[in-house]
Amino acid sequence: ELKVEQNPLFLSMQEGKNYTIYCNYSTTSDRLYWYRQDPGKSLESLFVLLSNGAVKQEGRLMASLDTKARLSTLHITAAVHDLSATYFCAVDISHDMRFGAGTRLTVKP
Amino acid sequence: GAGVSQSPSNKVTEKGKDVELRCDPISGHTALYWYRQSLGQGLEFLIYFQGNSAPDKSGLPSDRFSAERTGGSVSTLTIQRTQQEDSAVYLCASSFQASGANVLTFGAGSRLTVL
Numbered sequence: 001e002l003k004v005e006q007n008p009l010f011l012s013m014q015e016g017k018n019y020t021i022y023c024n025y026s027t028t029s030d031r032l033y034w035y036r037q038d039p040g041k042s043l044e045s046l047f048v049l050l051s052n053g054a055v056k057q058e059g060r061l062m063a064s065l066d067t068k069a070r071l072s073t074l075h076i077t078a079a080v081h082d083l084s085a086t087y088f089c090a091v092d093i094s095h096d097m098r099f100g101a102g103t104r105l106t107v108k109p
Numbered sequence: 110g111a112g113v114s115q116s117p118s119n120k121v122t123e124k125g126k127d128v129e130l131r132c133d134p135i136s137g138h139t140a141l142y143w144y145r146q147s148l149g150q151g152l153e154f155l156i157y158f159q160g161n162s163a164p165d166k167s168g169l170p171s172d173r174f175s176a177e178r179t180g181g182s183v184s185t186l187t188i189q190r191t192q193q194e195d196s197a198v199y200l201c202a203s204s205f206q207a208s209g210a211n212v213l214t215f216g217a218g219s220r221l222t223v224l
Contacts (some may be wrong), residue, residue, distance in 0.1 A: 031211065040114060042215040043152075050209050088152065092211050095140055095167050095204075101151035 006100035023089035134203030
């Protein structure tokens with residue numbers, strides 16, 4: 001059974017600091033996605049990673065994928081309050097999409 | 110439609126009653142997914158449809174849960190004899206599944222409260 005593990009589950013950061021969220025998965029896949037969920041809202045797509053070594057960047061967020069290690073990272077650079085949300089990774093096994101438990105990020109002034 | 114539409118947005122029911130949750134995906138999207146999200150928790154996979162068939166039903170928590178999709182479009186998730194532990198937000202998502210990317214577009218969810 002595919003398992004998708006994220007850590008940390010909770011992250012409290014100060015503005016301006018850097019941090020990385022990790023997503024490990026148990027079955028071979030070269031398709032990984034990151035989503036963001038704001039409180040009381042549904043999920044929105046952030047990044048699509050479709051090959052080993054893929055790297056995508058949007059503003060202060062950068063995602064990467066290492067399919068050999070079955071690991072994706074979401075790096076936050078110089079965090080700002082607007083980044084406070086829950087971040088989910090999702091692994092696609094033949095279109096069967098499974099999500100990690102999510103990382104609740106709080107950025108404090 | 111422009112997005113994934115779910116109804117009802119909120120449902121309060123008594124323990125033991127049956128409920129139906131509806132999902133209207135984006136037109137042309139072939140894949141449809143149901144997930145359950147309990148308060149402050151992650152997404153629990155329930156079922157996935159490709160067209161009208163469900164290749165993976167392994168996530169349905171018990172035989173009280175069932176889902177169908179007709180005409181490759183609207184899907185209904187039915188929960189029979191609801192229990193308090195069924196209380197959660199039920200999220201539906203759809204995708205086009207172009208070669209390569211399979212980006213899910215989520216609905217706003219149906220919040221179910223079982224008293």
